[in-house]
Amino acid sequence: MRFEEFSRGEKFLHAEPRQITCFLERDELLVPSEDIVYYALRRWYDEEPRIRLQHFIEALPVVRLQLVPSYEFENVHEDIKSVRAALTENFRREAAVYRQEFARHRALIANPRPRASQAVRKFLYVLGALWNERQSLQRYDFASGEWRVETDITDARKRAAVTVFNGCIWVAGGLTDGNEPLYSVCAYDPVRREWSPKMNMHEKRYGFGLAALDGKLYAVGGRNTYRVDPLNGIYSGPDNLNTVGVYDGSAWTTGVSMNKARYALEVVVACGRVYAAGGWGTTENASLKSLEHYHPKTSCWTLILSPMRHVRKNFRIAAMGDIIYVVGGDRSHSIGEFNALYQRWIHRNFHLFSLPSIRDGLAATASDGLVYVLGGLHQNLETKSFEYVNIATGANGNLRDSPEAPGRDASAVVVTFPMHGPVPS
Structure with a gap:
């Protein structure tokens, strides 16, 4: 089963925070792009937003955010405004450099830390x-x-x-x-x-x-x-x-x-x-x-x-x-x-x-x-x-x-x- 299908199921949506982190950091996830990993985490958060806010922020680093368009974070629910604070200045610089490299080479997007299943x-x-x-x-x-x-x-x-x-x-x-x-x-x-x-x-x-x-x-x-x-x-x-x-x-x-x-x-x-x-x-x-x-x-x-x-x-x-x-x-x-x-x-x-x-x-x-x-x-x-x-x-x-x-x-x-x-x- 592909990860996107699995992430919409009861097992994933009701998983414990520690299990979610283990799921998302695995290199062998079968995903065509990192956006799918990010949206899976967001769906998990939406199941119990008050309880899972802090866990959501803690899990963000295991998502390879360079492939998630930065403007997407503007659409995150008002209850998780603190997500923006979790996006460190270091990440912002890294993402900016990544986008510049893409624009210069006109190449297809490739994750700098690709998951094995993205082969x-x-x-x-x-x-x-x-x-x-x-x-x-x-x-x-x-x-x-x-x-x-x-x-x-x-x-x-x-x-x-x-x-x-x-x-x-x-x-x-x-x-x-x-x-x-x-x-x-x-x-x-x-x-x-x-x-x-x-x-x-x-x-x-x-x-x-x-x-x-x-x-x-x-x-x-x-x-x-x-x-x-x-x-x-x-x-x-x-x-x-x-x-x-x-x-x-x-x-x-x-x-x-x-x-x-x-x-x-x-x-x-x-x-x-x-x-x-x-x-x-x-x-x-x-x-x-x-x-x-x-x-x-x-x-x-x-x-x-x-x-x-x-x-x-x-x-x-x-x-x-x-x-x-x-x-x-x-x-x-x-x-x-x-x-x-x-x-x-x-x-x-x-x-x-x-x-x-x-x-x-x-x-x-x-x-x-x-x-x-x-x-x-x-x-x-x-x-x-x-x-x-x-x-x-x-x-x-x-x-x-x-x-x-x-x-x-x-x-x-x-x-x-x-x-x-x-x-x-």
């Missing part, structure tokens, strides 16, 4: 847009900085939903080249480098969201018919969907519906919940600023009281730890940050924290303290450029261009492989 291989996979009945899959190796063109998807489609589930890349629904909505699902095994069909969804969908949580897949919202007025190009079909399909590994069933119908929405998992953001709420294409989340324990969707600051179309969403990043959109290069643990937005200077360039229909994901963006249209032209933004410092830069332009509305996911298991060649 993992990470790959970025980009599923391109459908073009001339072909849909490419490209892979970027974070270790070598090299791109590779993988096996094209055998069942090409557009406006499909993509996520990582059980170590494979799952692609569900979408439209055929002739604009027929699809039930079908397929998955790509990165180690075997082959596609295989999976069980069809019970409802056709396109322009929807797909997320994996606790061994289940959630297919959220979208549309199930394609009907466009040939005179004005405006959708004239039935209402957008608020329905949810759930796959448990053996069958698809009908889940709990969202509060709002959404098409072209984005979904992501954070804090053990499925979040649905934005999208078009009606057939008149009225865009939504609202967010809502589904909690498996309560089996209900809850609207977030604080919506996105701006209406966004063609944006992307990603999560690291307990923070959700809302990335780009039409004519925008802003990044919004939502703290899923405390259910509030983080406000930062837009000019110091934004995408390097404006892209329409971009692909985006997040990993190891960076938000990655690629594909889409820049100045109405397809682009191969691959850019990133450092969450801690706001610095941005470029990595090696992709071999092929992913096109508009491509999808990007990060797949992690422990070094002790099978790794793609």
Whole structure:
């Protein structure tokens, strides 16, 4: 079991302070980044804040804080203001030097005291847009900085939903080249480098969201018919969907519906919940600023009281730890940050924290303290450029261009492989 899953369980949350310190100082923790260790400690504190405050402060030194963005501490609950006092001037200097080194070398974040289990291989996979009945899959190796063109998807489609589930890349629904909505699902095994069909969804969908949580897949919202007025190009079909399909590994069933119908929405998992953001709420294409989340324990969707600051179309969403990043959109290069643990937005200077360039229909994901963006249209032209933004410092830069332009509305996911298991060649 990965540490993030374990840290949400009763054994961890009810552990004694001495046990917590022993858990967190172990080099063999299986975590992709140190943020997860910090948020685990914070969740443990939140179980009994009055009793555990001093223990929280005492345990902080075993968290390798250099990889936790400094602004995160501003979101710590008011009852633990003394946490700031525990951050010694020595740490502040160390963190500042670390950020300067990162900005100078433009390298991926690497923990100066890495945990043994962080010896993992990470790959970025980009599923391109459908073009001339072909849909490419490209892979970027974070270790070598090299791109590779993988096996094209055998069942090409557009406006499909993509996520990582059980170590494979799952692609569900979408439209055929002739604009027929699809039930079908397929998955790509990165180690075997082959596609295989999976069980069809019970409802056709396109322009929807797909997320994996606790061994289940959630297919959220979208549309199930394609009907466009040939005179004005405006959708004239039935209402957008608020329905949810759930796959448990053996069958698809009908889940709990969202509060709002959404098409072209984005979904992501954070804090053990499925979040649905934005999208078009009606057939008149009225865009939504609202967010809502589904909690498996309560089996209900809850609207977030604080919506996105701006209406966004063609944006992307990603999560690291307990923070959700809302990335780009039409004519925008802003990044919004939502703290899923405390259910509030983080406000930062837009000019110091934004995408390097404006892209329409971009692909985006997040990993190891960076938000990655690629594909889409820049100045109405397809682009191969691959850019990133450092969450801690706001610095941005470029990595090696992709071999092929992913096109508009491509999808990007990060797949992690422990070094002790099978790794793609």
